Amino acid sequence: MFGPAVLYIVALVGLPLFLAFFYAFTDIRVGSTSIHLVGLENFRSVLSSPTFRGALWHSFVFTVSAQVIVLFGANALALALLQRFRGRNLARFIILLPWVAPISLGAIGWKWILDSIYSVINWVLIRFHLVKPFDAPMWLGEPTLAMMSVILVHAWRMLPFSTVIVLAGLTAIPKDIPEAAAVDGAGFWRTHLEITLPMMRPIINVAVLFGVVFTFTDMTVVYILTRGGPFDSTQVLPALAFFTGVLGTDLAAGSAISVFLVPILVIVAWLMLRMAHRAEVV
Amino acid sequence: MAVVEARNVTKVFKQGELGAVNDVNLATREGEFMVFLGPSGSGKTTLLRMIAGLEEPTRGDILIGGQVVTHLAPRDRRIAMVFQSYALYPHLSVRKNIAFPLRAQGVPRKSHAAKVEWASGLLGIGHLLERKPRELSGGERQRVALARAIVREPSVFLLDEPLSNLDAKLRASAREELTQFHRRVGTTTIYVTHDQVEAMAMGDRVVVLNKGTVRQVGSPREVYDEPADTFVAGFLGSPPMNVTDHGDVLVGFRPEHFLPSAMVQGPKVPLKFRVSTVEYLGAERVAYGVLEGSRWEKKKVVSRFSSNADVRLAADSVVDFAVAEGSLKFFDRQTEKRTTPRGLSWE
Numbered sequence: 001m002f003g004p005a006v007l008y009i010v011a012l013v014g015l016p017l018f019l020a021f022f023y024a025f026t027d028i029r030v031g032s033t034s035i036h037l038v039g040l041e042n043f044r045s046v047l048s049s050p051t052f053r054g055a056l057w058h059s060f061v062f063t064v065s066a067q068v069i070v071l072f073g074a075n076a077l078a079l080a081l082l083q084r085f086r087g088r089n090l091a092r093f094i095i096l097l098p099w100v101a102p103i104s105l106g107a108i109g110w111k112w113i114l115d116s117i118y119s120v121i122n123w124v125l126i127r128f129h130l131v132k133p134f135d136a137p138m139w140l141g142e143p144t145l146a147m148m149s150v151i152l153v154h155a156w157r158m159l160p161f162s163t164v165i166v167l168a169g170l171t172a173i174p175k176d177i178p179e180a181a182a183v184d185g186a187g188f189w190r191t192h193l194e195i196t197l198p199m200m201r202p203i204i205n206v207a208v209l210f211g212v213v214f215t216f217t218d219m220t221v222v223y224i225l226t227r228g229g230p231f232d233s234t235q236v237l238p239a240l241a242f243f244t245g246v247l248g249t250d251l252a253a254g255s256a257i258s259v260f261l262v263p264i265l266v267i268v269a270w271l272m273l274r275m276a277h278r279a280e281v282v
Numbered sequence: 283m284a285v286v287e288a289r290n291v292t293k294v295f296k297q298g299e300l301g302a303v304n305d306v307n308l309a310t311r312e313g314e315f316m317v318f319l320g321p322s323g324s325g326k327t328t329l330l331r332m333i334a335g336l337e338e339p340t341r342g343d344i345l346i347g348g349q350v351v352t353h354l355a356p357r358d359r360r361i362a363m364v365f366q367s368y369a370l371y372p373h374l375s376v377r378k379n380i381a382f383p384l385r386a387q388g389v390p391r392k393s394h395a396a397k398v399e400w401a402s403g404l405l406g407i408g409h410l411l412e413r414k415p416r417e418l419s420g421g422e423r424q425r426v427a428l429a430r431a432i433v434r435e436p437s438v439f440l441l442d443e444p445l446s447n448l449d450a451k452l453r454a455s456a457r458e459e460l461t462q463f464h465r466r467v468g469t470t471t472i473y474v475t476h477d478q479v480e481a482m483a484m485g486d487r488v489v490v491l492n493k494g495t496v497r498q499v500g501s502p503r504e505v506y507d508e509p510a511d512t513f514v515a516g517f518l519g520s521p522p523m524n525v526t527d528h529g530d531v532l533v534g535f536r537p538e539h540f541l542p543s544a545m546v547q548g549p550k551v552p553l554k555f556r557v558s559t560v561e562y563l564g565a566e567r568v569a570y571g572v573l574e575g576s577r578w579e580k581k582k583v584v585s586r587f588s589s590n591a592d593v594r595l596a597a598d599s600v601v602d603f604a605v606a607e608g609s610l611k612f613f614d615r616q617t618e619k620r621t622t623p624r625g626l627s628w629e
Contacts, residue, residue, distance in 0.1 A: 179369065181382070182336065183362065184382055
């Protein structure tokens with residue numbers, strides 16, 4: 001009964017995790033035939049690299065900003081989708097699309113939307129005379145704009161997931177409770193902020209924790225939109241580990257970089273388990 | 283305090299949804315305890331929710347204190363409501379639950395503590411203020427819900443089956459407490475229930491509803507003794523009134539009026555009763571069976587009498603029973619409404 005589960009965990013989670021830690025202390029490279037233990041050398045060199053320190057910082061900015069946007073967006077959308085209106089099912093379906101479509105396709109779509117020459121956004125801005133034709137923003141070409149673009153695209157992609165979770169939380173609240181609040185004299189904001197949101201806290205926590213994991217470990221959006229550029233300004237840890245370890249063939253350094261993801265993920269995983277343990281819905 | 287009035291109130295739902303209301307007209311009296319009684323789907327809760335402002339009538343108007351409030355939000359109606367589930371805010375302490383309406387209505391903060399103290403004292407839950415709702419028993423939750431309703435001194439109380447989540451024993455005492463409570467605060471109260479015992483015990487007047495229409499409005503005594511139609515006659519009373527065909531009328535008599543012939547005084551209608559089962563219920567006995575020999579042959583009837591009465595009934599025996607003529611109720615066959623009494627002809 002345990003057998004398959006144990007096998008699965010060892011083969012697909014345990015072994016790669018062990019190898020990542022092990023490689024981080026060696027001088028292994030892609031295609032090399034020898035392997036030597038080098039102690040903390042990889043960590044020393046990684047920590048001294050400005051690219052890595054930038055990536056570490058960007059990872060946090062990326063994760064926190066995307067989650068804040070997603071949280072507000074998901075709440076607003078969930079509240080809207082709770083209302084009865086014509087075409088509600090269609091709206092729910094459309095909102096789910098970014099999540100069910102492959103990330104890479106979505107990201108490639110955004111790459112065109114944000115392209116320096118063919119950007120539809122810029123086309124619209126120029127048509128409405130909001131910017132001058134040769135002065136349109138370079139969405140992926142300027143450090144700040146590029147970071148904002150990457151964050152927004154990732155938020156766009158995470159939004160459906162969080163919306164569905166928050167919607168489930170909202171639906172789980174008995175109808176009586178907001179009605180009692182309405183009779184008691186509370187308006188929309190008081191009801192939402194003082195009654196509904198606090199009641200949904202456990203489930204929102206789950207949404208945030210999942211969101212943090214998905215965002216902190218994501219490299220697709222960065223890889224497709226900017227490759228970490230311009231000037232490493234959108235570089236994040238998973239992408240950097242991939243560029244260094246796989247594309248750059250320095251497996252050891254790539255492993256050392258990815259090991260820095262572990263403490264954050266361990267904390268999040270611990271919080272998740274704790275919450276699942278005393279999950280208490282209403 | 284205020285009078286609540288419904289004028290031609292109609293609520294149409296989509297097909298398949300229960301609880302529609304059809305052209306209801308009624309008005310409470312000042313400080314009255316009015317009960318909406320009806321089976322599920324009769325529209326009693328819908329009517330209450332329209333008075334509360336949680337549902338908008340399709341047609342017609344709701345008036346509170348003489349003012350049309352049909353399109354006002356619940357918060358602007360000076361009402362308080364107790365829900366069937368109590369709808370306490372689970373993440374707030376009892377104190378904060380009770381204080382919530384005060385905060386929401388912008389009552390000056392300074393007076394909150396005193397008002398919460400007063401409301402919780404009135405309901406005897408002063409010692410529970412720091413608890414969370416999940417740490418309370420059903421009866422305690424119900425009191426918290428009442429305290430939350432009373433705290434802002436509303437002009438109307440709306441109660442939606444507040445006792446249905448309590449066990450039978452607690453329900454009886456809660457009923458008595460609610461009556462006491464109403465007497466003390468004297469606020470106009472509308473109480474929704476499907477339980478006729480609650481309606482009879484607590485209501486100053488009872489509004490009997492069925493399929494969205496008002497069948498009868500009257501004191502408990504009126505609706506029980508003088509039912510306006512066969513629905514009211516059948517819905518009130520347990521076991522319900524015996525109703526049987528008689529030419530162009532329906533004739534009804536309560537089980538407690540259908541007794542062994544010797545126990546019935548004055549002019550009476552004799553009937554032969556074939557007993558099938560007798561239930562002994564402690565204070566009373568209930569006999570089930572069929573009539574024999576008359577025009578009402580094979581009609582199923584129920585008799586109910588005190589356990590102290592000197593009556594011996596064996597199953598499957600045929601006994602001489604009778605109904606006093608004055609206890610017979612007559613209903614029109616077509617409309618099922620009450621009609622004038624007449625002599626029974628047995629041609």
